[in-house]
Amino acid sequence: MATHLEITESLKTFTDNYSKNERLKIMNRDWDRVVLIKATDIESIHTLTLKDGVLSLNEGASGAPDLTVVSDSETLADVFYGDINPTEPYNNGTLRVMGSEDDITRLDFIILMIWGE
């Protein structure tokens, strides 16, 4: 089990890596979205906000989410640290993502653009 702090650190790492990637910022200039990340086994909620290509992180809920990512704390930390790719836990139901199919696919591509091989 990961702690809230570990999830926060993983999301900071993810946000930092996103912010260093100028190509990703260009890719997402058109995609303003609020992504809620919620752990199922501990009290831990974060919000990633993407606006004009810039990604920011807040602890807790902030704004109406377009996408909600739900999983156990360990999987969330692993995914956002880039230790595992999201596809496998998504396919086996460990990681659930609520939102439109288009948004889910796009979020998956973004994560892969950061952590892919």
Place this chain on the structure above:
Amino acid sequence: MKRVVSVSLGSSSRDHKVVVDLLGEEIEIARRGTDGDFDRALEMLGELDGKVDAIGLGGIDVYLFVRQKRYAIRDGLKLMEAVKNTPVVDGSGLKNTLEREVVRVLAEETGLLKKGVRVLMVSSVDRFGMAEALSEMGCDVTYGDLIFTAGIPYAIKTVEELEEIANRILPEIIKMPFHMIYPTGKKQESQDEDKVRKFARFYHDAEVIAGDFHLIRRFMPAEMDSQTILTNTTTWNDIDFLRQKGAGALVTTTPEYEGRSFGTNVMEAALVAMLGKQLSEITAEDYLDLLGRLKFKPRILYFKT
């Protein structure tokens, strides 16, 4: 008479059967769609296994080639592995040879492709041979994989960047449910209106639109300006669709039989049936040699003068 069947995840409204004479040999070619029903496709493949000479898998890719690297789409592999006795192909072997050849023929024998022509490839990793051939010819190519597969309006402009992005994301993308990355079943008969509007500029800016027809169709805006469409797997309805949208010409990489061009998977299955060799023994040269003897040429249909 040899029998070849294509089992497709696409719409059953495109089903078709013809008997063709290829080098004096009669071959019955049939296409059976399952309207996106994966289990029905598995069932159909099981029924056909051992009873026909070759099977094509349509509406889904199994193998994606990025130069020498080959990626296998998990859902496609499941279908392929359901067939134990009959040779089964997805068209990727033929695409890699035939479509390079088509680009060469169009450049040498028509004015439709030449250096500097602006080409939009709606998807490239499913036909890397064509992507490379267009780039080598000096076309100004926009590789639209991120645009039309992921909805990310980012135009990839070089084969090198395409290769880098593909190698980064494909190892995971191939594990995704196929319907998340490609229109299957009824989606093939409709357009994604939001994205048609959002991405219209990519179509309007191009002189040639190339790639998978279902993707081309799903996102094509109105008021096209006589662009050439380079694709395959078109029916009479598709031709009407293109005419109404304002396309200028249609080039299909596979030959026409009774008003429609079959998918590369069907044609590859037909060639495999003719060659009568083990799949593992068939080379690109075998395909090229047979295509030469069959005098396969791209079909060109002009809509406007």
